[in-house]
Amino acid sequence: MNNPDKAHQAVYTIAQAARKTGYDAETLRYYEREGLLRGIARKGARRVYTEENLRAISLITCLKKTGMPLKAIKEYVALTARGEKTVAKRLDLMRRHSREVARQLAEVTSFKERIDFKVWYYETAQREGLPAVADVDALLARYRRETGRNVSF
Amino acid sequence: MNNPDKAHQAVYTIAQAARKTGYDAETLRYYEREGLLRGIARKGARRVYTEENLRAISLITCLKKTGMPLKAIKEYVALTARGEKTVAKRLDLMRRHSREVARQLAEVTSFKERIDFKVWYYETAQREGLPAVADVDALLARYRRETGRNVSF
DNA sequence: ATACTACTTTGAGTTTACTCAAAGTCAAGG
DNA sequence: CCTTGACTTTGAGTAAACTCAAAGTAGTAT
Numbered sequence: 628m629n630n631p632d633k634a635h636q637a638v639y640t641i642a643q644a645a646r647k648t649g650y651d652a653e654t655l656r657y658y659e660r661e662g663l664l665r666g667i668a669r670k671g672a673r674r675v676y677t678e679e680n681l682r683a684i685s686l687i688t689c690l691k692k693t694g695m696p697l698k699a700i701k702e703y704v705a706l707t708a709r710g711e712k713t714v715a716k717r718l719d720l721m722r723r724h725s726r727e728v729a730r731q732l733a734e735v736t737s738f739k740e741r742i743d744f745k746v747w748y749y750e751t752a753q754r755e756g757l758p759a760v761a762d763v764d765a766l767l768a769r770y771r772r773e774t775g776r777n778v779s780f
Numbered sequence: 781m782n783n784p785d786k787a788h789q790a791v792y793t794i795a796q797a798a799r800k801t802g803y804d805a806e807t808l809r810y811y812e813r814e815g816l817l818r819g820i821a822r823k824g825a826r827r828v829y830t831e832e833n834l835r836a837i838s839l840i841t842c843l844k845k846t847g848m849p850l851k852a853i854k855e856y857v858a859l860t861a862r863g864e865k866t867v868a869k870r871l872d873l874m875r876r877h878s879r880e881v882a883r884q885l886a887e888v889t890s891f892k893e894r895i896d897f898k899v900w901y902y903e904t905a906q907r908e909g910l911p912a913v914a915d916v917d918a919l920l921a922r923y924r925r926e927t928g929r930n931v932s933f
Numbered sequence: 934a935t936a937c938t939a940c941t942t943t944g945a946g947t948t949t950a951c952t953c954a955a956a957g958t959c960a961a962g963g
Numbered sequence: 964c965c966t967t968g969a970c971t972t973t974g975a976g977t978a979a980a981c982t983c984a985a986a987g988t989a990g991t992a993t
Contacts, residue, residue, distance in 0.1 A: 653952060672970045685933060689891045711910050718902035725899055728892045738842045739881045746878055749871035757864050780838060806982060825941055
C-alpha cells in the first residue's frame with residue numbers, strides 16, 4: 628500500500644468519494660444515472676473516482692446549494708460534454724446564474740434583517756411583555772432608535 | 781363601494797391576498813389547512829384577509845425563503861398561538877434561525893465566488909480557447925492575478 | 934331574478950430529489 | 964479462502980411543497 632505511482636494520481640472508491648463529498652453512495656450513483664456526473668471510470672464493474680471527478684461533484688454542490696435544480700445542472704453538464712463549441716452557452720448560463728445568486732443574496736440579507744427584528748421584538752417582550760403588534764410603525768421606529776438598524780417590510 | 785369605514789380596515793378576498801403576496805390562492809388555502817396561517821376570518825364561507833393576515837403571510841415567505849421548512853414554520857405559528865408564555869421559545873427559535881441564515885449567507889457568498897471564477901474561465905476560453913483544467917492551481921493563481929479576487933475550493 | 938364568477942371542500946395527483954430493497958454477481962484485502 | 968464491500972438492474976417508497984379536479988354554493992352585475 629501507499630504505492631507512490633498511485634499517490635499522485637489518487638483514485639477513490641464510491642465509499643471514499645461519498646465520505647469526501649458529503650454525499651451518500653446511493654446519491655452519487657443516482658447523479659450518474661441522471662447524467663449529472665459523467666466519465667466515471669470503472670475498474671471491473673466498480674466505479675473509480677478521480678480528483679477531477681471529485682471537483683465535478685463539488686461543482687454540483689455549488690450549483691445545487693445556490694438554488695440550481697438538478698435538471699439545469701444536468702443541462703450544463705451535457706453542454707460541457709459537447710466540448711468547446713458550447714463555451715458561449717456555458718458562459719451565458721453561468722453569468723445568468725451568478726446574477727441570480729446575487730439577487731438571492733440580497734433577498735436573503737433583507738429577510739435576515741426582518742428575522743433580527745423579530746429577535747429584538749422577543750427580547751423586548753421578555754423584559755416588558757409583548758409589545759402591541761397593532762402599531763407596527765411605532766415598533767419599527769423604536770427598533771431603529773434602539774438598534775440603529777433599519778428594517779423594511 | 782369605497783366605503784370609508786372599510787377603507788381604513790381594509791380586507792381582501794383570497795384572490796386579492798394571493799395577488800398581493802405572490803402566492804396562488806390554492807397555496808394560501810393549503811397553508812391554512814396545514815396550520816401555517818391561523819385566524820383567517822370568514823364572510824359566509826369565504827375567507828377574508830386583513831392587513832395583519834398579510835403580514836403573517838409575508839413572515840412565512842421570509843422564513844421559507846431563508847430555508848425554514850413548512851413544518852418548522854408551523855411549529856413556530858403554534859407557539860405564537862399559545863400566547864405570551866412561549867416567548868422564550870420563540871426567541872430561541874428566531875435566534876437559532878438568524879444564526880443559520882448567517883451561515884447560509886456566508887456559504888452562498890463563497891459559492892458565488894466559485895461561480896464567478898467559472899464565468900472568468902469561460903470568458904478566457906472565448907478569447908484563448910479552453911485553458912487546461914488539469915492545472916487548477918495555476919489557473920486559480922492567474923485568476924487571482926488578473927481579477928484581484930480570491931477563490932478557494 | 935337570473936346569470937356568471939369566484940368561492941367552497943375533499944381528495945387525489947405531481948414534481949423534485951432522493952432513498953431503500955431485493956436478488957444476484959464480482960473482486961480485493963487480511 | 965472468506966468476509967466485506969461494491970457492483971448491477973428494476974422497481975418501489977418517501978418527504979416536501981404544492982397543484983388540480985370535481986361538485987357544489989354564495990355574492991355581484993345586469
